[in-house]
Amino acid sequence: MTTENETSSLDDKSLVGAAQQGDMQAFEELVARHRDKVYARAFSMMRNEEEAIDLSQEAWVKGWQRLKQFQGESAFGTWMTRIVINLCLDALRKQRRHPAESIEEMDEETGGVERQMPPVVTNPTERLEQGELRQRIDAALEKLSPEHRTVLVLHEFEDMEYKEIAKTVGCSIGTVMSRLFYARRKMAALLADLKTENEL
Amino acid sequence: MKYERQLKLQAHLDHELPEAESREVAAWLAADAEASALAAELKNTRQALAGAGAPLKLPETREFYWSKISREIARLETKREPVAVAAESWFARARRFVVPAGAMAGLAIAALLALNQPVEEMLFETSVQTGAETRASTYHDYAHGATLVWLSFPSQSGAAGGDTSNH
Numbered sequence: 001m002t003t004e005n006e007t008s009s010l011d012d013k014s015l016v017g018a019a020q021q022g023d024m025q026a027f028e029e030l031v032a033r034h035r036d037k038v039y040a041r042a043f044s045m046m047r048n049e050e051e052a053i054d055l056s057q058e059a060w061v062k063g064w065q066r067l068k069q070f071q072g073e074s075a076f077g078t079w080m081t082r083i084v085i086n087l088c089l090d091a092l093r094k095q096r097r098h099p100a101e102s103i104e105e106m107d108e109e110t111g112g113v114e115r116q117m118p119p120v121v122t123n124p125t126e127r128l129e130q131g132e133l134r135q136r137i138d139a140a141l142e143k144l145s146p147e148h149r150t151v152l153v154l155h156e157f158e159d160m161e162y163k164e165i166a167k168t169v170g171c172s173i174g175t176v177m178s179r180l181f182y183a184r185r186k187m188a189a190l191l192a193d194l195k196t197e198n199e200l
Numbered sequence: 201m202k203y204e205r206q207l208k209l210q211a212h213l214d215h216e217l218p219e220a221e222s223r224e225v226a227a228w229l230a231a232d233a234e235a236s237a238l239a240a241e242l243k244n245t246r247q248a249l250a251g252a253g254a255p256l257k258l259p260e261t262r263e264f265y266w267s268k269i270s271r272e273i274a275r276l277e278t279k280r281e282p283v284a285v286a287a288e289s290w291f292a293r294a295r296r297f298v299v300p301a302g303a304m305a306g307l308a309i310a311a312l313l314a315l316n317q318p319v320e321e322m323l324f325e326t327s328v329q330t331g332a333e334t335r336a337s338t339y340h341d342y343a344h345g346a347t348l349v350w351l352s353f354p355s356q357s358g359a360a361g362g363d364t365s366n367h
Contacts, residue, residue, distance in 0.1 A: 024270065024273075028266055028270070031265070031266055031269060032262050032266070035258050035262075035265060036256065036257055036258050039256065039258040040256040043256055049259065053258070053259075053260065053265075056258070057265070057268055057269050057272070060269045061269060061272045061273055061276070064269075064273050065276070118237075119234070119237035119238045119240065119241040120241045120244070121237065121240070121241070122244075123244040123247070123248075124244065124245075124248045130251065133248060133251065134251065137248060137249065152249075155214070156246065156249040156250070157249075161216065162211075162214070162216050177207045177210065177211065178207065180210065181206065181207055181210050184210070184242055184245045184246075185241075187245050187248075187249070188241050188242075188244070188245045191245070191248060
């Protein structure tokens with residue numbers, strides 16, 4: 001069993017090896033190192049602090065239970081992020097009360113205004129300070145539906161390919177492409193202060 | 201611009217197209233101003249989002265956050281462990297079988313004995329004259345452990361009556 005001083009000096013691979021042998025202190029160090037990343041991913045999908053904390057903790061418990069299955073095929077932090085993403089997707093599916101389409105989904109299928117909208121020419125990164133940009137992005141992400149936000153988060157923040165997103169979310173690659181396109185165009189409009197047809 | 205072309209443009213920017221198709225889109229971009237503008241918008245959005253994915257700080261202390269996780273792990277591991285059962289001695293195991301079997305055998309023997317015994321041997325009668333017109337008759341059934349006492353006395357109407365007591 002490692003002591004607290006020893007664990008802080010070990011790399012992730014060594015900590016994972018120790019934790020796989022039942023060293024709880026090693027696992028606690030892994031939690032401390034990667035908790036912000038795992039929480040941030042949960043928050044980006046759920047947009048609710050309490051839910052994100054609960055789901056991130058649930059992910060850590062699952063991580064402990066499945067630790068022996070981790071073979072180092074990816075970074076440990078990435079592996080944990082995948083666990084929390086799947087938990088968030090399950091939670092979002094449960095929250096989804098109405099199988100009927102939302103206005104955004106109808107837009108997506110029939111041709112939303114964002115498709116016909118002329119391209120936004122201003123670059124938000126040039127116009128806005130980093131802090132303000134971050135706030136604008138957070139606010140814009142809130143306005144997306146969970147389906148669109150999920151695809152955007154998985155592609156832009158997790159660098160997942162279309163095929164991988166489709167498999168994770170449980171939809172076709174075509175749907176991934178449509179949702180991603182819709183989400184990006186809506187983000188561009190929101191960041192540029194343009195109002196969509198729904199807001200006018 | 202057709203929707204399918206817009207999606208193809210996006211796929212090209214995301215490096216999702218095969219090489220031949222990607223070259224085709226690149227050539228189209230170079231010649232089409234509207235497509236070029238859309239590509240610029242998509243790139244700008246991606247650039248803006250690149251900085252937004254940085255980890256937020258978890259709003260709980262390390263110790264508090266960990267305490268909930270470790271408690272849940274401990275709870276699940278306690279739930280999973282099977283309850284240890286103390287090994288029974290051979291005597292205890294045998295007793296669980298022998299006691300009810302013996303009781304059943306005793307009942308069976310008693311029933312056989314009762315069925316085999318003549319009726320007249322089961323009863324024993326005594327009779328005592330207690331008064332001029334009263335009499336107490338006692339019947340003992342030893343086989344069943346029962347005693348019947350019959351008291352005879354004239355009723356108010358003149359007919360004989362009795363009482364029974366079972367001891």
